[in-house]
Amino acid sequence: MKGQIKEKIAGCIGKIKQADIKIHSFLEIFEHRAIEKAEQLDEKVKNGDKQGRLFGLPVAIKDNIVIKGERATCGSKILEGFISPYDAEVVKRLEREDAVIIGRTNMDEFAFGSSTETSAWGVTRNPVNPEFVPGGSSGGSAASVAAGFVPVALGSDTGGSIRQPASFCGVCGFKPSYGAVSRYGLVAFGSSLDQIGPFAGNVRDIKKIFEVIRGRDEKDETSVEFEPVYALKEKVVCGIPKEYLNCSEKVKSAVKKTIEQLPKNFEVVEISLPHTEYAVGVYYIIAPSEASSNLARFDGIRYGRRIDGSDLIDGYFKTRGSGFGDEVKRRIMLGTFALSSGYYDAYYLKAQKVRAVIKRDFDIAFKKVDLIIGPTSPVIAFKIGEITDPLSMYLQDIFTIPANLAGIPAISIPCGRGEMGLPVGFQIMAARFNDGFLLEAAEKIEEAISYE
Amino acid sequence: MDRDGILRIAKLARLEIEDGKIEKFTEEFNKILSYFEKLGEVNTKDISPFLLKNENVLREDEVIRFKDRDRILGNAPDRQDDFFKVKKVIEE
Numbered sequence: 347m348k349g350q351i352k353e354k355i356a357g358c359i360g361k362i363k364q365a366d367i368k369i370h371s372f373l374e375i376f377e378h379r380a381i382e383k384a385e386q387l388d389e390k391v392k393n394g395d396k397q398g399r400l401f402g403l404p405v406a407i408k409d410n411i412v413i414k415g416e417r418a419t420c421g422s423k424i425l426e427g428f429i430s431p432y433d434a435e436v437v438k439r440l441e442r443e444d445a446v447i448i449g450r451t452n453m454d455e456f457a458f459g460s461s462t463e464t465s466a467w468g469v470t471r472n473p474v475n476p477e478f479v480p481g482g483s484s485g486g487s488a489a490s491v492a493a494g495f496v497p498v499a500l501g502s503d504t505g506g507s508i509r510q511p512a513s514f515c516g517v518c519g520f521k522p523s524y525g526a527v528s529r530y531g532l533v534a535f536g537s538s539l540d541q542i543g544p545f546a547g548n549v550r551d552i553k554k555i556f557e558v559i560r561g562r563d564e565k566d567e568t569s570v571e572f573e574p575v576y577a578l579k580e581k582v583v584c585g586i587p588k589e590y591l592n593c594s595e596k597v598k599s600a601v602k603k604t605i606e607q608l609p610k611n612f613e614v615v616e617i618s619l620p621h622t623e624y625a626v627g628v629y630y631i632i633a634p635s636e637a638s639s640n641l642a643r644f645d646g647i648r649y650g651r652r653i654d655g656s657d658l659i660d661g662y663f664k665t666r667g668s669g670f671g672d673e674v675k676r677r678i679m680l681g682t683f684a685l686s687s688g689y690y691d692a693y694y695l696k697a698q699k700v701r702a703v704i705k706r707d708f709d710i711a712f713k714k715v716d717l718i719i720g721p722t723s724p725v726i727a728f729k730i731g732e733i734t735d736p737l738s739m740y741l742q743d744i745f746t747i748p749a750n751l752a753g754i755p756a757i758s759i760p761c762g763r764g765e766m767g768l769p770v771g772f773q774i775m776a777a778r779f780n781d782g783f784l785l786e787a788a789e790k791i792e793e794a795i796s797y798e
Numbered sequence: 799m800d801r802d803g804i805l806r807i808a809k810l811a812r813l814e815i816e817d818g819k820i821e822k823f824t825e826e827f828n829k830i831l832s833y834f835e836k837l838g839e840v841n842t843k844d845i846s847p848f849l850l851k852n853e854n855v856l857r858e859d860e861v862i863r864f865k866d867r868d869r870i871l872g873n874a875p876d877r878q879d880d881f882f883k884v885k886k887v888i889e890e
Contacts (some may be wrong), residue, residue, distance in 0.1 A: 416871075645812075656887070658886075661885060666811075676826065676827070679807045698848045699842035703840060735829075788849075
């Protein structure tokens with residue numbers, strides 16, 4: 347007799363094989379692994395064994411989170427052929443609760459991008475309209491959920507890489523507080539900014555995944571154990587920063603309509619985060635600086651691609667020169683420059699000081715309000731190939747970057763549609779470690795709003 | 799930043815840049831650098847650089863043996879027995 351879970355997982359894989367040709371959200375389906383896990387779960391059912399909290403739930407994983415015995419490339423040629431010797435902590439936690447890992451999803455190379463166009467393995471298309479980008483860098487994970495291939499997926503968010511693609515694809519995407527989830531096994535990009543988080547079709551599923559993956563892990567020294575409180579207050583004060591209304595008309599009107607439909611006990615006040623306009627500049631100094639250091643490990647000696655040169659050093663140049671794409675090179679160089687002698691004070695140190703000022707804006711705001719609300723992105727999804735200038739691409743992240751700089755939790759939920767039916771995302775932020783409160787509020791907002 | 803400056807940074811970062819792309823890289827780099835100048839508008843005179851936590855986290859430096867050594871060595875582009883093999887570093 348064929349087991350129920352195996353049948354469900356086989357069906358899920360069949361659907362991806364047939365329909366993902368048009369979307370390209372997956373880089374690889376772990377068919378063998380998924381079916382094997384499903385068989386184990388069916389065996390559990392047969393024996394009446396205890397079932398995990400995510401029993402039989404198919405999950406997609408971004409290509410920068412490693413899984414023992416599987417490939418992981420970060421969307422880059424330089425990791426060609428790499429097979430992970432170990433599991434990321436989040437993968438361990440998901441599998442311990444009987445989730446079924448279906449495959450790895452496409453991303454901007456090393457998560458450097460906002461459109462999934464810089465992947466070495468080709469672009470991912472937006473399931474809502476395949477001529478448009480899914481956002482990035484976790485575009486594959488967002489698209490896999492939006493296309494209905496999997497109910498949930500994991501991504502990583504350094505400057506908006508979960509929330510912006512969630513917004514573009516019309517799904518929910520959550521970046522937890524810095525420290526809430528272990529990054530052990532996430533290929534490091536900007537270590538003071540990176541967080542792993544879930545994508546799902548609704549906030550309830552986001553909560554379910556967050557509860558499984560969060561918590562202290564001694565292998566990530568920045569991870570923290572805390573008990574999220576999933577409760578609301580009688581009156582919830584929401585601040586809308588006036589700086590966040592500097593966005594396209596369609597986005598603005600969808601956000602305004604959402605604000606009008608907020609639950610009755612949600613009060614809305616206008617606030618100011620006066621240093622918002624400096625967030626992009628700060629981020630594109632700090633994140634590349636951290637990346638230039640983190641990516642030094644890709645030298646062709648222990649794993650991945652190697653191109654031999656005339657000597658060891660020449661081999662580094664050739665390996666990195668051919669293995670990295672242009673955007674990766676640009677960011678490594680920006681970081682190398684910002685950290686180089688003679689420029690450190692003017693760029694890196696200055697950015698760290700302005701980062702402190704941006705964090706202070708939030709501290710002041712959260713004395714008056716419980717939540718900060720606004721658009722996730724100033725625009726809806728753009729066409730594939732439409733934005734070619736790096737700086738214009740960077741400016742896409744203006745509303746998502748601040749949460750990473752301040753280390754606070756933030757979620758994007760769908761709130762309307764713009765041109766061609768493309769989705770608009772509504773971002774909700776809370777003070778650090780108020781993740782439970784934030785998710786509770788997001789669920790209430792999700793229930794209260796309707797659009798179309 | 800001129801062409802030589804870009805080549806100097808690329809050298810520090812151990813990156814080979816194709817000849818045909820250097821000019822475009824330089825141009826984009828300068829555009830981004832001039833955008834950074836905006837940060838000069840923020841008065842940071844008495845501001846300390848950002849820190850999420852104002853304390854060091856310490857632990858014992860214990861060696862924990864990795865069980866699957868072969869999975870690590872199996873990733874080596876070139877190996878000899880239990881070693882990663884690289885081009886000769888020391889001159890004869």
